[in-house]
Amino acid sequence: MTKDLSYTIEEVSQLLKVSKLTIYDLIKKGEIPVFRVGRQMRMDAKDLEAYINHNRNQPADEFQRNGAKDSSKIVISGQDLVLDILGKHIEKGSAYKTLRSYTGSLNSLISMYNGECDIVSLHVLDGDTGEYNLPYVKKILVSYPYILINLVSRKAGLYVQKGNPHNLTSWKDLHQKQVTIINREKGSGARILLDEQLRIHNIPVTEIKGYTKEETNHLSIASAINSGLADAGIGIEKAAKIVGVDFIPLITERLDLVILKTPENTPLIANIKEILASPSFQSEINSLSDYDTSQMGSVIYETL
Numbered sequence: 045m046t047k048d049l050s051y052t053i054e055e056v057s058q059l060l061k062v063s064k065l066t067i068y069d070l071i072k073k074g075e076i077p078v079f080r081v082g083r084q085m086r087m088d089a090k091d092l093e094a095y096i097n098h099n100r101n102q103p104a105d106e107f108q109r110n111g112a113k114d115s116s117k118i119v120i121s122g123q124d125l126v127l128d129i130l131g132k133h134i135e136k137g138s139a140y141k142t143l144r145s146y147t148g149s150l151n152s153l154i155s156m157y158n159g160e161c162d163i164v165s166l167h168v169l170d171g172d173t174g175e176y177n178l179p180y181v182k183k184i185l186v187s188y189p190y191i192l193i194n195l196v197s198r199k200a201g202l203y204v205q206k207g208n209p210h211n212l213t214s215w216k217d218l219h220q221k222q223v224t225i226i227n228r229e230k231g232s233g234a235r236i237l238l239d240e241q242l243r244i245h246n247i248p249v250t251e252i253k254g255y256t257k258e259e260t261n262h263l264s265i266a267s268a269i270n271s272g273l274a275d276a277g278i279g280i281e282k283a284a285k286i287v288g289v290d291f292i293p294l295i296t297e298r299l300d301l302v303i304l305k306t307p308e309n310t311p312l313i314a315n316i317k318e319i320l321a322s323p324s325f326q327s328e329i330n331s332l333s334d335y336d337t338s339q340m341g342s343v344i345y346e347t348l
Contacts (some may be wrong), residue, residue: 048088049088049089049192050079050086050088050089051086051087051089051092052084052085052086052087053067053068053071053085053087053305056092058322059092060080062234062317064145064147065145065147065155065158065161066212067162068119068143068145068160069119069159069160069161070095071085071117071119071143072117072119072143072160072161072162073117074095074117075095076091076092076095077089077091078143081334085143088167092097097218102325105137115308116139116140116141116164117140117141117142117143118134118140118141118142118143118162118285118312119142119143119144119145119160119161119162119163120143120144120161120162120163120165120212121144121145121146121147121155121161121163121164121165122144122145122146122147122149122152122164122165122166123146123147123148123165123261123262124165124195124196124299125282126195126196126299126329126332126335127144127165127195127211128144129325129328129329130195130316130319130325131144132215133319133322133325134315134316134319137315137319138311138315140312140315145161146261147229147233148228148229148233148234148235148260149164149165149166149167149168149231149232149236150168150180150231150232150233150236151167151230151231151232152164152165152166153168153180153181153184153185153221153302154184154231156185156236156302156304157184157185157188161265161326162200162303162304162312163301163302163303163312163316164300164301164302165195165299165300166180166181166233166299166300166301166302167198167200167233167237167297167299168180168233168237169233169236169237169240169295169297170225170241171241171243171244175296176298176300177298177300177302177344178192178345180345181345182254183300184317185302185304186306188304188347189304189305189306189347189348190302190303190304190346190347191303191305191313191343191345191346191347192298192301192302192304192343192344192345192346193300193301193302193303193316193317193341193342193343193344194298194299194301194339194340194341194344195299195300195301195302195320195338195340196299196329196335196336196337197296197297197298197299197335197336197338198280198281198282198296198297198299198334198335199280199281199291199293199295199296199297199334200234200237200278200279200280200293200294200295200296200297200335201277201278201279201281201291201292201293201294201295202218202276202277202278202291202292202294203265203266203269203276203277203279203283203284203287203289203290203291204269204275204276204289204290204291204292205269205270205271205272205275205289205290206288206289206290207290208290208292209275210222210223210275210276212275212276212292213292213293215238215241215242215244215245215247215294216245216247216277218242218247218252219245219251219252221253222275223252223253223275223276224254224274224275224276225252225253225254225255225257225274225275225277225278226254226257226258226259226265226268226269226273226274226276226277227254227255227256227257227258227259227274227277227278228258228259228260228277228278228279229258229259229260230258232260234262234265234278234279235278237278237295237297238278238295254274257274258261259277262279262282262283263281263283263286263287265277265278265279265283266279266283266284266286266287266289267287269287269289270287270288271287279291280297280334281293281334282333282334282335283288285334296336298344301316303316305346305347317341320340320341321341326335326340
């Protein structure tokens with residue numbers, strides 16, 4: 045390792061052979077310093093080497109004491125741009141420092157269950173009830189107290205090439221033999237949305253061309269459609285406008301925040317409620333267009 049070398053979070057996880065969420069947890073606890081280049085967090089090689097050397101021969105009980113959580117640092121997990129804006133408002137109005145994990149909905153919720161993040165955004169559809177988010181939260185955070193708060197609502201549907209050459213208008217149209225899709229990664233809200241729609245319409249995933257080809261965000265899916273690598277993909281309206289592909293809206297999905305109700309999180313929850321109710325935050329989100337803020341800040345569900 046050289047003094048001028050730095051690593052992305054993904055590179056560090058590969059070097060240490062642990063998950064990215066483990067690295068985010070170490071950062072959140074203040075065990076390894078990071079710096080930002082735009083939206084990307086990077087880690088200096090000498091800081092990583094110092095962490096490794098410090099813990100190489102350290103007794104387990106001492107390691108545990110040194111790894112105590114720094115309550116001023118919080119991890120926000122999810123991929124929507126609105127979460128980046130929320131993080132800036134949290135830092136502006138409090139002593140919290142925010143870190144971002146760009147992980148899909150279900151994987152983020154599991155990371156919260158494992159104690160690896162503080163705020164999770166969700167947009168996961170339960171096809172049996174037509175309800176968003178709460179059925180999954182109840183099953184995964186079954187032993188935890190939590191609060192579910194609405195952030196925004198937004199349109200989700202199909203990205204298609206300009207002019208919609210295959211005339212795709214519904215989920216069933218993805219079953220056409222001449223249509224190739226590109227999919228989202230397992231655990232993402234868009235992947236769950238597609239899987240639930242295929243299940244509801246009795247369409248085997250084995251009969252969907254391109255089902256196993258994956259990208260990890262809305263912009264990558266839209267770009268793949270735009271470049272002709274696929275005919276269709278699942279995503280939100282905002283990315284379609286940014287990339288320049290056509291968008292077929294099929295559902296309005298609710299993007300909610302889930303936070304564990306712990307004594308440590310009491311001021312955090314109050315801070316987030318205040319931000320979501322503030323005209324300045326709502327105005328900033330409304331200026332992005334393609335987001336519905338009419339329910340912003342509403343408590344969807346709260347355990348006792």
